[in-house]
Amino acid sequence: MKKVFYLSLTLFIVTLLASCKETAPVFSPGESDPRITGTWQLIERRFSKDSTYSFQTINTITRSPADTTVKVIGGSGTTVKWDTVVTNGVTTYTRRDTLYVRRDTSYYTTRRYPTSQPQTLTFDASGQLSASGPEMTYYNPIKYYRIDKTFPDSLSIDFFIYTNRANVPFRQGLAFRKDTLVLQPQCEQRCYSKFIRVR
Known part of the structure; x- marks a missing residue:
């Protein structure tokens, strides 16, 4: 009896969904x-x-002298060494950061x-x-x-x-x-x- 009821209910719901088709x-x-x-x-x-091209820009990033760690880029394991610059007795650590910028050249x-x-x-x-x-x-x-x-x-x-x-x-x-x-x-x-x- 339950099987017949559930089967009837399922057929009724399918019929309703089929008739709800939007025209x-x-x-x-x-x-x-x-x-x-x-x-x-x-x-x-x-x-x-549409056309785009990328060009390279180089930025100099400074860090505080307290940070003496060597940075690791992404998961590639590439290390970046910091350059040391001494100006008027103050030590500054810098590195160059390379960035690619996309420019729209549509024509x-x-x-x-x-x-x-x-x-x-x-x-x-x-x-x-x-x-x-x-x-x-x-x-x-x-x-x-x-x-x-x-x-x-x-x-x-x-x-x-x-x-x-x-x-x-x-x-x-x-x-x-x-x-x-x-x-x-x-x-x-x-x-x-x-x-x-x-x-």
């Missing part, structure tokens, strides 16, 4: 702009390339993409976005978009990411030049992604 709410950004609807292939991108680079390996974004007429290609992974979590025409002198596009049970927008600049689409993310310097219309 994304229905979201519609509205009708799309016909200028952007279709498939666009990445041809050129200007972006920040901007421009990369062109061949048409043989297409990197594409597809803007649906209903406001949905899909990406394909290894360079388009930035756009994979984005499912919806909307053209923002708030400012008459410039267009922007709002991309929506579903996170924490909400569709959170973020904005990028947008420009159309003949049959070229230019997305302009926010960067310290000028950066962009250029696309040509495929379909």
